[in-house]
Amino acid sequence: MADYKMHILVCGGTGCRASQSDKIVETFKTELEMHGLDDEVKVVATGCFGFCEKGPIVKIIPDNTFYVQAGVVDVKDIVEEHIIKGRPLKRLLYHDPATKSQVTDTAHIDFYKKQVRIALRNCGFINPENIEEYIARDGYAALGSVLEMKPSEATQMVKDSGLRGRGGGGFPTGLKWEITAKEKSDQKYVVCNADEGDPGAFMDRSILEGDPHSVIEAMAICGYCIGAGKGLVYIRAEYPLAINRLKIALNQAREFGLLGNDILGSGFDFDIDIRYGAGAFVCGEETALIHSMEGYRGEPTVKPPFPSVSGYLGKPTNVNNVETFANIPVIFNKGVEWFKSIGTENSRGTKVFALAGKVNNVGLIEVPMGITLREVIFDIGGGIRGGKKFKAVQTGGPSGGCLTEQHLDTPIDYDNLIAVGSMMGSGGMIVMDEDDCMVSIAKFYLEFTLDESCGKCTPCRIGNKRLHEILVKITSGNGIEEDIERLRVLGNVIKETSLCGLGQTSPNPVLSTLDNFYDEYLAHVNDKKCPAGQCKDLVHYEINANACTGCTLCFRNCPVGAISGEKKMPHYIDQSLCIKCGVCFEKCRFKAISIV
Amino acid sequence: MPKVKLSEYATNTVKEVCASFNNSEGELINVLHQVQQKLGYLPAEVQELVAKELNMSAAKVYGVVTFYSFFTMVPQGENPISICMGTACYVRGAEQVLDEFKRQLKIEVGETTTDGKFSLSALRCVGACGLAPVVMVGEKVHGRVAPTDVRKIISECKDGCLT
Ligand SMILES: Cc1cc2nc3c(=O)[nH]c(=O)nc-3n(C[C@H](O)[C@H](O)[C@H](O)COP(=O)(O)O)c2cc1C
Numbered sequence: 001m002a003d004y005k006m007h008i009l010v011c012g013g014t015g016c017r018a019s020q021s022d023k024i025v026e027t028f029k030t031e032l033e034m035h036g037l038d039d040e041v042k043v044v045a046t047g048c049f050g051f052c053e054k055g056p057i058v059k060i061i062p063d064n065t066f067y068v069q070a071g072v073v074d075v076k077d078i079v080e081e082h083i084i085k086g087r088p089l090k091r092l093l094y095h096d097p098a099t100k101s102q103v104t105d106t107a108h109i110d111f112y113k114k115q116v117r118i119a120l121r122n123c124g125f126i127n128p129e130n131i132e133e134y135i136a137r138d139g140y141a142a143l144g145s146v147l148e149m150k151p152s153e154a155t156q157m158v159k160d161s162g163l164r165g166r167g168g169g170g171f172p173t174g175l176k177w178e179i180t181a182k183e184k185s186d187q188k189y190v191v192c193n194a195d196e197g198d199p200g201a202f203m204d205r206s207i208l209e210g211d212p213h214s215v216i217e218a219m220a221i222c223g224y225c226i227g228a229g230k231g232l233v234y235i236r237a238e239y240p241l242a243i244n245r246l247k248i249a250l251n252q253a254r255e256f257g258l259l260g261n262d263i264l265g266s267g268f269d270f271d272i273d274i275r276y277g278a279g280a281f282v283c284g285e286e287t288a289l290i291h292s293m294e295g296y297r298g299e300p301t302v303k304p305p306f307p308s309v310s311g312y313l314g315k316p317t318n319v320n321n322v323e324t325f326a327n328i329p330v331i332f333n334k335g336v337e338w339f340k341s342i343g344t345e346n347s348r349g350t351k352v353f354a355l356a357g358k359v360n361n362v363g364l365i366e367v368p369m370g371i372t373l374r375e376v377i378f379d380i381g382g383g384i385r386g387g388k389k390f391k392a393v394q395t396g397g398p399s400g401g402c403l404t405e406q407h408l409d410t411p412i413d414y415d416n417l418i419a420v421g422s423m424m425g426s427g428g429m430i431v432m433d434e435d436d437c438m439v440s441i442a443k444f445y446l447e448f449t450l451d452e453s454c455g456k457c458t459p460c461r462i463g464n465k466r467l468h469e470i471l472v473k474i475t476s477g478n479g480i481e482e483d484i485e486r487l488r489v490l491g492n493v494i495k496e497t498s499l500c501g502l503g504q505t506s507p508n509p510v511l512s513t514l515d516n517f518y519d520e521y522l523a524h525v526n527d528k529k530c531p532a533g534q535c536k537d538l539v540h541y542e543i544n545a546n547a548c549t550g551c552t553l554c555f556r557n558c559p560v561g562a563i564s565g566e567k568k569m570p571h572y573i574d575q576s577l578c579i580k581c582g583v584c585f586e587k588c589r590f591k592a593i594s595i596v
Numbered sequence: 597m598p599k600v601k602l603s604e605y606a607t608n609t610v611k612e613v614c615a616s617f618n619n620s621e622g623e624l625i626n627v628l629h630q631v632q633q634k635l636g637y638l639p640a641e642v643q644e645l646v647a648k649e650l651n652m653s654a655a656k657v658y659g660v661v662t663f664y665s666f667f668t669m670v671p672q673g674e675n676p677i678s679i680c681m682g683t684a685c686y687v688r689g690a691e692q693v694l695d696e697f698k699r700q701l702k703i704e705v706g707e708t709t710t711d712g713k714f715s716l717s718a719l720r721c722v723g724a725c726g727l728a729p730v731v732m733v734g735e736k737v738h739g740r741v742a743p744t745d746v747r748k749i750i751s752e753c754k755d756g757c758l759t
């Protein structure tokens with residue numbers, strides 16, 4: 001970033017683009033041109049800054065001013081006030097809800113204070129479509145140094161770093177490389193798993209969107225270590241932005257001689273192709289993924305043989321997750337000891353989470369292992385929205401579990417999360433508040449599993465259907481107490497007898513909510529009540545005549561005309577017309593409507 | 597399902613795409629991606645032709661098409677509406693939004709209105725969880741959608757159609 005006096009970084013991640021950040025970039029360019037500043041100030045569309053809640057984000061370098069919720073209309077003012085006159089635009093600064101003051105840079109924003117960025121080191125700093133910016137931040141230096149080592153030496157460093165797979169399983173990465181390296185074969189493959197099927201998670205996609213070269217570099221390093229000449233990235237066709245940036249990055253890497261034949265004059269040949277997924281969660285499972293890449297239905301097969309022995313086209317194949325790869329170059333650049341200094345004894349380094357749900361600061365975060373859930377949710381996430389009460393946090397997506405208040409001080413690492421009945425998963429973290437019904441949440445995840453089960457084995461295909469039926473019965477008010485026990489028994493059978501990881505973990509959301517929210521199940525079954533007021537069949541809406549001012553707001557918003565009443569007189573709901581959409585409840589400013 | 601004869605355009609498209617992948621069976625998924633991108637959907641007749649071109653059974657092609665949720669056998673509406681049903685959107689009320697779309701358009705998920713104007717689908721995490729609940733109409737993302745916004749979104753599309 002040499003010649004320019006100033007840089008304007010605009011978030012070009014999926015979230016901010018949804019709020020028109022690409023138009024902001026364009027408008028900055030025209031505005032700068034108009035002032036004849038386009039030689040001095042450069043506009044860069046970066047990857048995700050992480051603070052999606054407050055997007056679109058605009059950051060000015062070198063003074064590090066951090067603007068939130070910027071719009072196309074603000075561009076002119078930023079250029080005229082900040083860029084030209086050097087005065088930060090107060091109205092776009094982040095407003096700290098705790099101190100009630102304005103904060104100018106990320107170092108002083110609570111959302112960023114406890115984060116440590118390794119995998120996301122370049123997201124929000126560089127233009128992902130420009131390889132030179134990656135190189136300027138030590139990019140491809142690790143590949144250069146690895147090519148001067150023996151493959152076994154480099155593999156040993158990955159082993160020593162203690163890096164474990166970030167795709168969910170947590171298998172030691174260096175060990176996996178070593179096993180694949182030991183296989184003898186004329187061809188081996190390096191596969192990057194970018195399927196990211198967890199609904200409500202966007203970590204891997206954001207890394208590919210924000211820093212594709214870090215994954216490419218790591219795949220080449222892996223190829224060298226295990227003796228593979230070919231890499232494949234398996235990515236969903238639904239992620240057009242990530243695919244596009246990856247393609248650009250691959251071409252640039254080839255132009256720079258960092259992929260292709262005789263990389264950096266070392267005699268090592270390696271190139272990478274893209275394979276497209278088509279929206280099937282089970283294809284994230286490595287054997288299913290390999291079948292899908294071969295053009296078949298993505299159905300898992302029994303392991304062993306593991307892919308490292310017999311994978312793509314029957315050849316030894318090393319499958320790693322996007323985030324796992326993104327860590328690799330840093331381990332070589334900063335050293336094994338440095339990496340080991342972060343995190344806990346058995347879980348080194350950091351983990352990226354997509355923090356979402358009922359927290360104030362939804363976004364993409366990277367935290368050192370060992371941080372507590374409380375720090376993540378309350379310090380980084382800024383607590384629960386609308387001053388509501390925290391109820392649960394779900395990690396591990398459809399394979400994971402719901403944790404409660406009592407787990408908030410558990411340090412996050414692979415083993416601790418499993419010990420308390422959840423799992424790390426790939427990094428989805430969904431926070432729930434008092435308005436969320438845990439039986440419904442369990443049902444929601446099971447609906448997902450039902451959609452996504454490949455149907456190959458019976459426990460998962462039929463067992464989950466039965467589980468779901470019982471949950472429907474309970475949430476519609478027809479459950480009996482024995483149903484709860486049946487959920488537990490059936491859930492455990494499915495776990496023990498399913499063929500692949502999907503079925504083996506699919507009852508977890510049910511089992512963990514049973515453990516932690518047993519009373520809520522009981523209330524549904526015995527009292528026919530949904531304590532959170534979410535299960536439509538168990539609640540109805542009522543207007544309290546004493547509190548109703550007759551403002552007519554509910555009357556005007558009810559989509560089915562179920563509310564009637566004179567102006568300034570109490571209103572009333574016709575239960576036979578009401579569809580229980582809850583709009584009146586949300587709209588009422590006088591708390592006159594209650595869920596009973 | 598009544599058989600329709602494929603248009604010459606469709607037939608040529610399928611043949612060209614298959615040829616560009618050397619009519620190789622292993623490229624089936626890539627072929628289907630490109631054909632769907634060009635024709636919008638993958639009806640039975642298209643699948644049969646793909647099978648013939650790649651020299652494999654139509655049952656295998658059908659097996660793959662139905663396995664992956666990205667592939668569709670029905671044409672999309674002029675305004676394909678997708679409601680994100682990822683977890684983040686779900687806990688912020690996506691289901692109520694979906695219900696309201698179903699009610700107003702009088703169709704279920706996976707269906708298209710009889711006038712061909714709207715189709716409804718559910719997808720999982722658009723990657724804009726900060727804007728939850730999220731609704732996509734074509735490429736356009738609507739964030740923080742409440743059930744009361746549904747009418748406006750639909751009528752915006754209708755206005756768009758007229759011009
Ligand atoms: C049902 C299921 C879905 C999975 N989905 C993913 C996924 O989306 N992304 C991923 O990296 N790994 C996923 N995995 C884990 C992979 O099978 C595999 O362990 C991982 O890609 C290995 O990489 P790692 O060691 O770097 O984590 C999934 C596993 C199962 C059983």
Ligand code: SF4
Nearest residue numbers: 455456457460500503
């Ligand atoms: S457990 Fe489920 S997803 Fe896995 S093989 Fe069996 S049916 Fe398929």
Ligand code: FES
Nearest residue numbers: 680682685721722
């Ligand atoms: S869950 Fe809807 S955008 Fe992520």
